[in-house]
Amino acid sequence: xxxxxxxxxxxxxxxxxxxxxxxxxxxxxxxxxxxxxxxxxxxxxxxxxxxxxxxxxxxxxxxxxxxxxxxxxxxxxxxxxxxxxxxxxxxxxxxxxxxxxxxxxxxxxxxxxxxxxxxxxxxxxxxxxxxxxxxxxxxxxxxxxxxxxxxxxxxx
Amino acid sequence: xxxxxxxxxxxxxxxxxxxxxxxxxxxxxxxxxxxxxxxxxxxxxxxxxxxxxxxxxxxxxxxxxxxxxxxxxxxxxxxxxxxxxxxxxxxxxxxxxxxxxxxxxxxxxxxxxxxxxxxxxxxxxxxxxxxxxxxxxxxxxxxxxxxxxxxxxxxxxxxxxxxxxxxxxxxxxxxxxxxxxxxxxxxxxxxxxxxxxxxxxxxxxxxxxxxxxxxxxxxxxxxxxxxxxxxxxxxxxxxxxxxxxxxxxxxxxxxxxxxxxxxxxxxxxxxxxxxxxxxxxxxxxxxxxxxxxxxxxxxxxxxxxxxxxxxxxxxxxxxxxxxxxxxxxxxxxxxxxxxxxxxxx
Numbered sequence: 001x002x003x004x005x006x007x008x009x010x011x012x013x014x015x016x017x018x019x020x021x022x023x024x025x026x027x028x029x030x031x032x033x034x035x036x037x038x039x040x041x042x043x044x045x046x047x048x049x050x051x052x053x054x055x056x057x058x059x060x061x062x063x064x065x066x067x068x069x070x071x072x073x074x075x076x077x078x079x080x081x082x083x084x085x086x087x088x089x090x091x092x093x094x095x096x097x098x099x100x101x102x103x104x105x106x107x108x109x110x111x112x113x114x115x116x117x118x119x120x121x122x123x124x125x126x127x128x129x130x131x132x133x134x135x136x137x138x139x140x141x142x143x144x145x146x147x148x149x150x151x152x153x154x155x156x
Numbered sequence: 157x158x159x160x161x162x163x164x165x166x167x168x169x170x171x172x173x174x175x176x177x178x179x180x181x182x183x184x185x186x187x188x189x190x191x192x193x194x195x196x197x198x199x200x201x202x203x204x205x206x207x208x209x210x211x212x213x214x215x216x217x218x219x220x221x222x223x224x225x226x227x228x229x230x231x232x233x234x235x236x237x238x239x240x241x242x243x244x245x246x247x248x249x250x251x252x253x254x255x256x257x258x259x260x261x262x263x264x265x266x267x268x269x270x271x272x273x274x275x276x277x278x279x280x281x282x283x284x285x286x287x288x289x290x291x292x293x294x295x296x297x298x299x300x301x302x303x304x305x306x307x308x309x310x311x312x313x314x315x316x317x318x319x320x321x322x323x324x325x326x327x328x329x330x331x332x333x334x335x336x337x338x339x340x341x342x343x344x345x346x347x348x349x350x351x352x353x354x355x356x357x358x359x360x361x362x363x364x365x366x367x368x369x370x371x372x373x374x375x376x377x378x379x380x381x382x383x384x385x386x387x388x389x390x391x392x393x394x395x396x397x398x399x400x401x402x403x404x405x406x407x408x409x410x411x412x413x414x415x416x417x418x419x420x421x422x423x424x425x426x427x428x429x430x431x432x433x434x435x436x437x438x439x440x441x442x443x444x445x446x447x448x449x450x451x452x453x454x455x456x457x458x459x460x461x462x463x464x465x466x467x468x469x470x471x472x473x474x475x476x477x478x479x480x481x482x483x484x485x486x487x488x489x490x491x492x493x494x495x496x497x498x499x500x501x
Contacts, residue, residue: 057268063311074383087313
C-alpha cells in the first residue's frame with residue numbers, strides 16, 4: 001500500500017493537474033463538512049473530526065486559556081470555541097484518549113496541498129481511526145536527547 | 157531557589173516607552189522580596205518594551221527574571237533567536253504562552269503570528285536545551301532554560317484542561333503558573349485533579365494571586381477577561397469594605413496563606429496589575445519574609461551568575477563558552493564564576 005501510495009503521490013506531483021484535482025476533490029468533501037482550512041496536514045482523526053485550524057489562534061494543542069464560561073470563543077463571542085467542540089465530540093465518540101497526542105508545529109509548506117496525497121507520499125501521519133492513543137512516555141519525565149549523562153532542564 | 161522552599165514570584169509590566177529607569181526602579185520593589193519576577197510580553201496585546209530586553213534590565217536591577225514569551229508576535233525563527241540571545245545575556249527562566257489575541261490590544265489591526273502554539277513552544281525550548289534547534293540542527297552551546305507554562309484552573313472544559321496541562325509537562329515544562337485565584341471551590345477541584353494525575357510531583361505548581369484595588373476591578377475582570385472565575389463573596393467584601401485597597405491586600409494575604417496550606421502548591425505568583433509597589437507588603441504580611449538567600453541582592457553581577465543551580469554556573473555569562481564535550485556530568489558547585497562587570501550598570 002505504502003509503495004503504491006507513494007507511486008500515486010509521485011505521479012500526481014509529476015502531473016500537477018492531477019495534484020490539483022486531488023486537492024479540489026478533498027476540499028469539496030472537507031470544506032463543507034469540517035470547515036477545512038487547507039493546512040495540508042490533517043489531524044481530524046485525533047480531534048474528533050473537528051478541525052482545530054478554525055481556532056483564531058490556530059492552536060493544534062488546544063485550548064487556550066480564554067474559553068468563555070458558556071463555551072464560546074474569546075475572540076468571536078458568537079462562535080463556539082473549537083476546542084470545546086472537539087472535547088464534546090471526543091467525549092461522545094469515546095475518543096478523549098486521542099486528545100493527549102502532541103501535534104508538532106505546522107509545516108507551512110504543506111498549506112494548500114492535498115493532505116491525502118501527503119499521506120500517500122509519507123510526508124505526514126496517516127489517519128488513525130482507533131479510539132486509543134498510546135504514548136508509553138506519557139507518564140515519564142522528558143528524556144534528554146543527548147547522551148552526555150546530564151539531565152536537561154533540571155529543577156533548580 | 158526551589159529546594160523545597162515555598163516560592164514567591166512577582167510580576168512586572170515593562171513600561172510603555174523606552175524607559176529603562178522605570179524597570180530598575182520597579183526592581184527595587186522586588187529585590188530581596190520575591191524569588192523571581194515575570195516580565196510580561198506585550199501583555200493584553202498592548203505594545204510595551206520587549207520582555208527580552210526588560211528581563212536583561214531586571215537582571216541588572218538585581219532580580220531573577222522570568223521572561224514571558226508569547227506566540228502572537230513572533231514566528232519560530234524569532235522565538236528561537238530571542239531565546240538564544242536572552243540566555244546569553246543571563247536570562248534563565250522562560251514562561252511560554254500562546255498570547256492574548258491581538259484584537260484585544262492597542263493594535264487590533266495587526267496580523268497575529270501564532271506560528272507555534274504554547275505547547276509546541278515549550279517543546280521547542282526543551283529541544284533547544286537538548287542542543288537541537290527546531291530545524292534539527294545542533295548547537296555547540298545550547299541554552300539551559302528553566303521552562304514554564306501556564307494553566308487556567310477555572311476555564312472549561314475541565315478534563316481537557318488537565319489533559320493539556322499533561323501535554324505541557326510532557327513537552328518539557330518544569331513549572332506551571334496559573335491564573336489568579338478568586339474562587340477556591342473550583343481551584344480545589346483543579347488541584348485535586350492535578351494531584352490525582354501526579355503532576356504536582358513532576359512540575360512546580362505556582363498559583364497566581366492578585367491584589368485588587370476596588371470591587372470595580374473585580375467586576376471588570378469577571379466581565380471582560382474570558383476564562384476568569386470570581387466568587388461573589390469577594391466582590392461583596394470589596395464593595396462593603398471601608399477601604400477597598402486594604403481589603404484587596406487582606407484578601408490577597410488570606411489567599412496566599414490558604415494556598416500555602418494546600419498540598420501540591422509549590423509557590424505563589426503575585427500579579428498586581430500596575431500596582432507593583434504593593435508586592436513587598438503582601439509578601440511580608442503573608443509571613444513569607446525573609447526570602448531564602450540565593451544570591452547577594454546587593455550585587456546584581458553575582459546574582460546573574462550564582463543563581464541557584466550550580467550547573468548553571470558553568471554556562472553563566474562571563475565565563476568562557478564551555479565545550480559540550482567536557483561539560484561535567486555532575487553539578488560542579490565550585491566552578492568559579494567571573495563577576496560579569498559588563499552586565500552591571
